[in-house]
Amino acid sequence: MEFVVQQFISGLAAGGTYALVALGFVLIFGVLNILNIAHVQTVMLAPISLILLVNQGVPLIVAGALSLVATGVFGALVFLLALKPFVGPGRKATYLAPFIATFGISLLVEHLVGAQIGSEPRAFPVPTQFDLWQIGPIYIVPINVINLAIVSGMLVVLALIINRTNFGRAMRAVAENPEVAAAQGISVDRVVLLTVIGASVFGGISGLLFAADSHVATAFMGLDYGLKGLVVMIVGGVASPVGAVIAGLLLGVLESVAVAYISSVYRDVITFGMLFAVLILRPQGLLVIASREART
Amino acid sequence: MMDILPSILTPVLVNCIAVVGLYVIAASGRISAGHAAFFGIGGYASGLTSIHLAVPPLLSVALGMVVAALVGAAFALIADRLSHWFFAVATLAFAVMVLSLVSTVDALGGATGLYGIPIAVGLGEVAGALILAVGFAIWLDSTDFGRTMRAVRDSEPAARALAINPTYVRCIAYALGTGLAGAAGGLWSHYLGLIKPGDMSLDRSLLYLIYLSIGGIEHWIGALLGTFLLDLLPEFIRFSRGYRFALFGGLLALVMVLRPSGIVGRAEVDKVKVAWTKLRRFGLTRRSSA
Amino acid sequence: MLALENVSASYGYGKVIEGISLRVNAGEICAILGANGAGKTSILRAIMGFLPSVTGSITGPDGVRIDGLPTHQIARAGVGYVPEGRGILYSLTVRDNLLVGAMREGRAASLDARMESVLRKFPILRERLDQDAGLLSGGQQQMLAIARALISAPRVLLLDEPSLGLAPLIRRDIAETLVTIKRDRGPAVLLVEQDVKVAQRSADFALVLRRGRLIKRLDASGLVDREGLRNAYLGQSA
Numbered sequence: 001m002e003f004v005v006q007q008f009i010s011g012l013a014a015g016g017t018y019a020l021v022a023l024g025f026v027l028i029f030g031v032l033n034i035l036n037i038a039h040v041q042t043v044m045l046a047p048i049s050l051i052l053l054v055n056q057g058v059p060l061i062v063a064g065a066l067s068l069v070a071t072g073v074f075g076a077l078v079f080l081l082a083l084k085p086f087v088g089p090g091r092k093a094t095y096l097a098p099f100i101a102t103f104g105i106s107l108l109v110e111h112l113v114g115a116q117i118g119s120e121p122r123a124f125p126v127p128t129q130f131d132l133w134q135i136g137p138i139y140i141v142p143i144n145v146i147n148l149a150i151v152s153g154m155l156v157v158l159a160l161i162i163n164r165t166n167f168g169r170a171m172r173a174v175a176e177n178p179e180v181a182a183a184q185g186i187s188v189d190r191v192v193l194l195t196v197i198g199a200s201v202f203g204g205i206s207g208l209l210f211a212a213d214s215h216v217a218t219a220f221m222g223l224d225y226g227l228k229g230l231v232v233m234i235v236g237g238v239a240s241p242v243g244a245v246i247a248g249l250l251l252g253v254l255e256s257v258a259v260a261y262i263s264s265v266y267r268d269v270i271t272f273g274m275l276f277a278v279l280i281l282r283p284q285g286l287l288v289i290a291s292r293e294a295r296t
Numbered sequence: 297m298m299d300i301l302p303s304i305l306t307p308v309l310v311n312c313i314a315v316v317g318l319y320v321i322a323a324s325g326r327i328s329a330g331h332a333a334f335f336g337i338g339g340y341a342s343g344l345t346s347i348h349l350a351v352p353p354l355l356s357v358a359l360g361m362v363v364a365a366l367v368g369a370a371f372a373l374i375a376d377r378l379s380h381w382f383f384a385v386a387t388l389a390f391a392v393m394v395l396s397l398v399s400t401v402d403a404l405g406g407a408t409g410l411y412g413i414p415i416a417v418g419l420g421e422v423a424g425a426l427i428l429a430v431g432f433a434i435w436l437d438s439t440d441f442g443r444t445m446r447a448v449r450d451s452e453p454a455a456r457a458l459a460i461n462p463t464y465v466r467c468i469a470y471a472l473g474t475g476l477a478g479a480a481g482g483l484w485s486h487y488l489g490l491i492k493p494g495d496m497s498l499d500r501s502l503l504y505l506i507y508l509s510i511g512g513i514e515h516w517i518g519a520l521l522g523t524f525l526l527d528l529l530p531e532f533i534r535f536s537r538g539y540r541f542a543l544f545g546g547l548l549a550l551v552m553v554l555r556p557s558g559i560v561g562r563a564e565v566d567k568v569k570v571a572w573t574k575l576r577r578f579g580l581t582r583r584s585s586a
Numbered sequence: 587m588l589a590l591e592n593v594s595a596s597y598g599y600g601k602v603i604e605g606i607s608l609r610v611n612a613g614e615i616c617a618i619l620g621a622n623g624a625g626k627t628s629i630l631r632a633i634m635g636f637l638p639s640v641t642g643s644i645t646g647p648d649g650v651r652i653d654g655l656p657t658h659q660i661a662r663a664g665v666g667y668v669p670e671g672r673g674i675l676y677s678l679t680v681r682d683n684l685l686v687g688a689m690r691e692g693r694a695a696s697l698d699a700r701m702e703s704v705l706r707k708f709p710i711l712r713e714r715l716d717q718d719a720g721l722l723s724g725g726q727q728q729m730l731a732i733a734r735a736l737i738s739a740p741r742v743l744l745l746d747e748p749s750l751g752l753a754p755l756i757r758r759d760i761a762e763t764l765v766t767i768k769r770d771r772g773p774a775v776l777l778v779e780q781d782v783k784v785a786q787r788s789a790d791f792a793l794v795l796r797r798g799r800l801i802k803r804l805d806a807s808g809l810v811d812r813e814g815l816r817n818a819y820l821g822q823s824a
Contacts (some may be wrong), residue, residue: 035381082553096327097556099381100509103329104552107502107545115538166689173675173686180673182657183634184734185690223498227392230385238382272393275386276374283377 002138007256013144014213015252016151020206021229022236022244023158024199030175030239031157031195034098037274038078039106042203044219045212046071048113051122060125068204073202076193079104106222112218121216144228147209155245162241171195205232231271235278236286243286250274302419308527309422310484312520313429317476318508319519320433323442324469325449326372327384331390331477334447335498338364338478339485340404346486351417351501356581357482364478365471372470376463391501399493409492410485417486425483429476433516436472445469464497499541503527506548512560523562587611588633588665588742588774593642593653595632602628603798606642612741614774615764617785620795626778627670629795630744633776634667634709635660647741661690666740666773672731672748676720680711680730683719687734704737707766725756743773749781761787 028036046067053063082105086098132139136144160169171179174191182188203226210225211217232251234245251274260268278286318331342360345351351359375386399407436442447455449460455462485491503526511522530540553560593606603625610616618626632640635657647664661667667740675683684704688697705712708729710739714722719730735743745764749757761784767775768788779785785792794802 011397085553096322096380096513099384100505100551101328101552103502103505104545104548107506108542108549109545110538111538111542111545115536115542136744142317166685169678169686170689171676172682176302176675176677177673179636179657180669180675181686183661183667183669183673184686185658185661185738186686187656188660198465227385227388227535230382231389234378234382234385266396268389268393268396272389275389279374279377279386 003260004139004257006140007260008253009121009140009148010144011253012249013147013151013252013257014256015149016155016245017206017209017213017247017248018225018228018232018246018251019248020151020154020202020209021225021259022232023155023241024202025200025229025233026172026197026239026241026244027202029233031192032079032083035230036078036083036196037099037102037226038082038109039075039102039199039203040229041106041109042071042075042200043207043210043225043229044110044113044217044222045074046207047124047184047202047217047221048122049221050116050208050211051124051217052117054125064208068201071204071207072197072200073201074109078102079193079196083093084192089171104199110220110222118221119219121218123128123209123295124215124217126212126215147213150205150209154202158202158241167191167194176263184193228271231275235274237284240286247274247286301339303529304531306419306422306487306552307484308524309419310480310487311507311527312523313422313426313478313480313483315504315507315511315519315523316426316429316516317473317480318504319513319516320436320474320476320501321439321470321473322508322513324445324466325452326388326466326470327380328473328501329384329505330387330389330394330469330498331474332496332498332500333387333391333394334364334368334477335472335481335484335500336398336491336493337367337474337481338572339481339491339495340398340410341478342482343485343491344404345411346413347410352545353486356572357417357479357486360482360485361475364481365475368474368478369467369471372467376466380456384446385548386500388501391496391498393497395493395496398496405492407493409490409494411490413485413489413491415486415489417483419476422483422487425479429479430520432476433519435448437516441468447504475506503544506544508558509548510551510558512558513517514562514567515560517565518560522558587645587647587649588776589643589645590629590633591643591645591681593629593632593640593644595628595637595640598639601798602631602637603795606800608793608800610742610776613768613773615775615777615789617777617779617789617792619779619782619785619792623770624795625798626795627746628798630667630669630746630778633660633674633744634665639657657818664690664738664741666690666735666738666743667785668731668735668743668745668748670750672727674722674727674731676718678710678719679716680719680722681715683713683730683734684737690738690740691750700737700739704733707736708733718780725752725759726754728752728760729763732760736767740773743767743775744778745775746778747780749778749779749784757781757784758787760784763779764788 003228024039024042025035028039050063050067053066054060058066081099085097133142145180164206170181170186170191173184173186174188207221210221228251229235232248233244236245236247251271254274255267255270258266314331314335318328321328338360341363342356345359346353369388375383378386386410398404404410444455444460445463447458447460448465452462463498481549484495507522507526508519509522509527511520512518526544589609590771591607594601594604595601597621606629608616618629620626631637632715633644633652633751635655642653645652646652646660650663652663652665654659675686678686685700688700710726711730711733714726719727722730732745732748748760752760764775765788775788777785777789790806792804793800794804
């Protein structure tokens with residue numbers, strides 16, 4: 001029984017982090033209407049740059065902040081160079097091309113880093129070793145709780161920004177109808193750029209959380225976690241942030257339970273199985289939001 | 297040099313067959329980022345039938361093709377409602393799942409792969425198969441169904457207005473494409489005598505996508521051109537594996553930004569066709585007036 | 587004030603409007619009339635910077651040239667726009683829609699006062715402030731769209747077929763609203779309308795558009811003259 005609770009909590013923690021990855025995609029897709037595959041690499045870039053910085057003697061907290069800055073810059077560059085040219089009035093493009101380009105960018109980044117640091121997992125510095133906390137008969141791994149706290153905090157901040165601030169309103173306006181938004185004086189380019197940077201930082205933070213949990217980071221972790229984030233996005237209903245959170249938690253818990261009771265081998269099967277089930281049983285995703293036609 | 301030519305050329309031709317399959321899928325408006333999964337499914341299916349059912353090799357390759365096509369049709373049917381970005385994600389997730397399943401099932405040889413497949417295929421058979429595959433693609437393009445596929449790709453609402461069922465069209469197109477990949481896999485398994493999980497890796501899937509996108513997604517010539525150009529490149533320029541992928545990824549992004557339709561676009565092909573027709577007509581009038 | 591001088595625009599092939607010159611002063615309402623496809627909406631879109639290739643000069647509030655500027659800067663220069671089909675942000679609440687409109691002005695300072703004055707003009711919106719805009723009726727959405735454009739006190743106001751698809755009673759409301767706008771603050775108003783009655787009620791003068799060109803100017807009395815109006819529309823000799 002205690003074991004189930006532990007698994008549940010660690011599942012929630014992992015699931016929350018998946019949700020963060022998914023949210024990054026949801027935000028970018030919302031304002032840009034392009035699925036940016038290269039975004040998966042934000043999950044890898046943050047922990048890897050942190051490791052490299054720490055190895056140069058940079059203090060942990062500073063390295064963490066710098067790694068997030070680097071991730072934000074990466075996201076901005078991808079947008080400015082590969083995506084922005086395809087967006088906006090009067091531009092003609094084969095609509096599949098920017099999407100395929102993002103695959104290429106993802107590969108480029110992944111293998112450049114991989115060639116530099118090798119494909120072996122690198123040790124990720126975890127601040128201190130925490131003792132297990134004990135509540136009654138249940139042992140809780142503190143890192144899970146910290147993870148959950150960070151994720152919840154970020155979700156709250158995101159919700160506040162989206163719903164209560166001018167920028168959030170501008171984001172929602174751009175997501176729904178960029179032309180009308182522009183006619184209201186909103187600089188669509190600026191909103192999209194800031195959203196992309198924010199989403200990239202989200203991805204970076206989730207990467208740091210994944211690495212802190214597993215104590216390692218590899219050059220190829222981007223696609224591993226990123227793909228799960230994408231599946232979570234689809235299951236949650238593509239345009240819905242709330243759906244992404246629910247789907248993420250669900251995936252995390254299911255995975256955790258399956259790994260404990262069946263076999264760790266079937267992890268990927270769980271991911272696809274969930275996607276599969278949703279596609280058959282509730283094709284529009286868990287939550288649907290009325291939004292632009294162009295979406296699923 | 298002539299000695300090693302088959303061993304260099306055969307893998308490239310096998311890949312060509314698979315990439316032609318990817319082209320068929322793209323012609324209906326879908327991007328598949330997990331195409332190698334069906335390469336593997338075909339390879340394993342035909343390998344198994346060869347080993348356990350003592351089926352003659354060419355028949356077992358055909359069986360592999362059929363199995364891959366059926367699985368592809370089922371997948372396409374379930375994932376149909378997803379718009380093209382998310383469909384691509386689903387193909388990726390599917391490929392990862394198939395890969396991890398195959399790596400762990402002992403009956404399929406686990407992580408080391410399926411050995412003991414009779415070696416019955418050489419450069420000649422593969423070349424013949426490629427000619428058949430290309431012929432099929434050319435024929436498909438000329439049929440009503442080929443045009444229907446393009447209609448669905450270009451504008452689904454317009455296609456629906458013409459009483460075309462996009463789901464049906466996309467599923468068939470996907471099955472045809474995965475069937476070709478499965479055939480390629482079957483040939484490969486009977487060329488090497490073995491097939492392993494590494495043959496259906498994500499890397500391979502993305503390579504196929506890169507070959508087609510750079511070569512020219514709108515035409516089967518693009519499929520061949522991209523595969524030949526990029527698959528043979530490592531033979532001439534020795535890369536370490538990591539930089540090869542980084543280079544290809546960067547190249548893909550560059551080409552997609554600068555020339556989205558790839559090297560061989562429909563415009564170029566049409567120009568060539570028009571020039572050819574003019575040439576022939578010129579020849580005819582010369583003859584008749586002579 | 588709004589002035590266009592020899593403005594032409596195209597969507598990439600053939601010109602959709604050509605040689606358009608007009609001038610609307612503050613407190614005036616100019617109606618643009620014409621058959622479907624004549625290019626009325628394109629004039630407004632050209633002013634807002636939505637069309638890729640526009641030639642000629644467009645002068646906005648304070649005599650600032652706005653042609654060639656990106657749309658959001660045109661909006662910030664004091665041009666309000668009520669697009670065809672209202673352009674409501676359906677997934678946002680009524681309040682949020684209005685707040686988005688207020689962004690044109692930038693400063694939050696007088697926001698409450700401006701909100702108040704707009705809500706006083708459109709009391710129906712006050713009741714529905716926290717409802718999703720998609721739940722409003724057609725007429726209410728049109729009011730919201732106009733309110734959203736007004737909340738930043740634009741010096742130029744562009745309206746594209748505000749009465750489209752609405753019941754006759756509501757059309758009258760809209761015409762009244764336009765008259766009130768004219769009386770109160772007095773932006774220069776460019777009104778594209780298919781419904782001549784709405785134009786007759788509110789406009790000071792009208793320009794008739796045919797195949798992308800302005801062919802006739804009608805003053806207030808000309809608007810009321812049915813015969814002359816029909817001739818102008820259908821192109822018979824006046």
